Amino acid sequence: MKNVYGWLLLTPAAILLVGFTHYPAVATLIDSFFTTGTVVRPSKFAGLANYASLADDPIFWQVLRNNLYFAAATIPTSIAIAMLMAIWVNDRLPARALVRMSYFTPTILPMVAVANLWLFFYTPQIGLLDKVGAMFGAASHNWLGDPSTVMACMAVMTVWKEAGFFMIFYLAALQSLPPELEEAAKVEGASRWYYFRRVTFPLLMPTTLFVLVNATINSFKLVDHLFILTKGGPDNASNLLLYYIYQVAFSFFDTAYASTLTVVLLALLAGMAIIQFQLIEKRVHYR
Amino acid sequence: MSEIVLEQVTKRFGPVKAVDSVSFRAEQGKFVVLLGPSGCGKSTLLRLIAGLEDVSEGRILIDGADVTRLSPEKRRVSMVFQSYALFPHLSTAENIVFGLKVRRTPEEERRKRLEHVAEVVGLAAYLDRKPQELSGGQRQRVALARAIIAENRICLMDEPLSNLDAQLRHGMRVEIRGLQQRLGMTVVYVTHDQVEAMSMADRVVLVREGRIEQEGSPEELYAKPATMFAARFIGTPGMNLVALADGPGGAVVRGSADTLFARGGNGLTLGVRPEHVGLVEAGGIRGTVTSSEYHGADTILTVKVGEETFLVRAPGQLAHPPGSAVRLGWKPGMAHLFDTASGRRVPDGVL
Structure with a gap:
């Protein structure tokens, strides 16, 4: 009974953690081995049947492909742009605070708001993109309605939203680099590009790793815009894993299959995080 | 020839004159110490010579050529920073040859010069270590090695010993002075420690509030101070x-x-x-x-x-x-x- 106060202090946090994180996670894993229960047919153990049907589900494979495309299109681009912006606003330049703020603004907007904003760009005929295109005599195009352009549109919007957020991390890292390093390189005759390649970039690696992991998680987590823009369409051309899970769980009420998809998504994310850390850790210099 | 001449050099930061019409000459092969209390403008003076700051007025000549508007690398000077400014992710060897790589010196010559310089500063056993695995004195040697491997005739040093403990400082004073004499470099050395100035310098330039208070040999400064400040x-x-x-x-x-x-x-x-x-x-x-x-x-x-x-x-x-x-x-x-x-x-x- 000696530690009763300690346990009392721990309880609120423990209840929240167990109730909203640990229990659901374990429950999801268990549910993925059972069939979806209804009033007439109670749930029963199904072994790996859910996983088997997942392997045969063409929509799952398409959604996974979409998600990989989405990740490949957004992660490197937003990281590169973030780094560039950070280096740019780290320099002495007029109205630096204003520029920094402008780059950061997309981050503070909710994704839903961003999606609404970009809807005005992508809308056929009356959207900004088509208006500008029309000035140069281009034909109207249904950017979000065309399976061949919809993913690219999503990616551009996501990069726009994400890059500013990652820029903040790079900016913080850049400011922790002592200015003498650049001066020492300058005296040795190193060009700005050489200095970036041989000094700045390697010293930013810890930040890059952190940003990379975050960007990867985001590319699987960020689906808010689908509710506004496409609802996964046309014909699942812009559907992403998490949105598909949402549809299966709450539109089709197939909770067992949704659990199975969730387990796969989590395994995927965990696997990627492990690979990123193992591969890059070796090449990262921590001070 | 490797002579530095400053003619009426002034540096303003906004309304503040950090360096106020300073003229002096550092003759070839001489060890010139810029001495003064902190904030007197001596480091700024050194950075002006290196080209890391722009001169507001006046001229800087190296070997008779006007370098006032030249970028740092064109002045062919080496510099040792107070913080050493070593690249933390590079090994000792890579830190030392950084400049040679920038200038695309052939691999073979790079290796030879590295070997020689590492021998000179006593770092041969530590070439694979990263800066954070070295002691303060060893880091200081790496910075020194990086400065002398370029084989520039002029070396600028900005309080290079201020981060070392007293005992090490004494050893490094002797070493730096010996190195300078052996290699025949012209050294401009900034310090606020008058012991360093007295023991190392051929010539001391005492700086106060951006101006030269007195200039002369250590003996002259000691025996015939020109002002009460000196x-x-x-x-x-x-x-x-x-x-x-x-x-x-x-x-x-x-x-x-x-x-x-x-x-x-x-x-x-x-x-x-x-x-x-x-x-x-x-x-x-x-x-x-x-x-x-x-x-x-x-x-x-x-x-x-x-x-x-x-x-x-x-x-x-x-x-x-x-x-x-x-x-x-x-x-x-x-x-x-x-x-x-x-x-x-x-x-x-x-x-």
Whole structure:
């Protein structure tokens, strides 16, 4: 009974953690081995049947492909742009605070708001993109309605939203680099590009790793815009894993299959995080 | 040839003049120390020579060529930074050859020069280590090696020893000086530590508030300080500077009765180094010991004379409890006179 106060202090946090994180996670894993229960047919153990049907589900494979495309299109681009912006606003330049703020603004907007904003760009005929295109005599195009352009549109919007957020991390890292390093390189005759390649970039690696992991998680987590823009369409051309899970769980009420998809998504994310850390850790210099 | 000449160089930061029309010459193969208290503009002066700051007015010449508007790498100078500025992710070897790689020196020559330089600074066993795996002294050597491998004739050093402990500092002083003489480099060295200046320099440039206070050999600065500032700055402890007054028989230390010399003392300041003041049996000026500080090899006595205070550096341990009366004396040539208002030295003939 000696530690009763300690346990009392721990309880609120423990209840929240167990109730909203640990229990659901374990429950999801268990549910993925059972069939979806209804009033007439109670749930029963199904072994790996859910996983088997997942392997045969063409929509799952398409959604996974979409998600990989989405990740490949957004992660490197937003990281590169973030780094560039950070280096740019780290320099002495007029109205630096204003520029920094402008780059950061997309981050503070909710994704839903961003999606609404970009809807005005992508809308056929009356959207900004088509208006500008029309000035140069281009034909109207249904950017979000065309399976061949919809993913690219999503990616551009996501990069726009994400890059500013990652820029903040790079900016913080850049400011922790002592200015003498650049001066020492300058005296040795190193060009700005050489200095970036041989000094700045390697010293930013810890930040890059952190940003990379975050960007990867985001590319699987960020689906808010689908509710506004496409609802996964046309014909699942812009559907992403998490949105598909949402549809299966709450539109089709197939909770067992949704659990199975969730387990796969989590395994995927965990696997990627492990690979990123193992591969890059070796090449990262921590001070 | 590798001579640096500054002509009326001024550097402004906004309304502040960090360097105010400074001119001096660092001759080839000489070790020139820019000495001064922190914030006096000596580091800015060095950065101007390196090209890391733009000159507001005036000219900088290296080997007779105007380099005032040249970028740092075109001036062919090496620099050692106070923080060493080593690249933390690169090994010792890579840090040292960084500049050679920038200039695309062939691999074979790079290796040869690295080997040689590592031998010279005693780092051959540490070439694979990263900077954070090295001690302060070893990091200092890496910075030094990076500066000399370029084989530039001019090397600029910005307080390179200030991050080392006292013992190491002494060793590095000897080493840097030896290296400079062996390689025949022209070195401009910034420090606020007058011991470094005295022990290493061929020539000392004493800087105060962006201007040159005095320039000369260490011996000149010690023996003939041009101003009261120079007198106080050189020496540990610095020179005693006591105000004089008119007495009945001539100049006296303010508040004392013992005549120093036969002429008025008002408006003058007397300067005597603590190591030149001795305790005498008879004559001299009378004073009272207020404290004594034992330093091992010698003892620093604080002696009150009239309204002024003398520090006396006496060898060995002295038994002079506070309150005891003593007489102070010095050899005639060891006293200096300054004009109190201007702070400038009064010609020696007066004494």
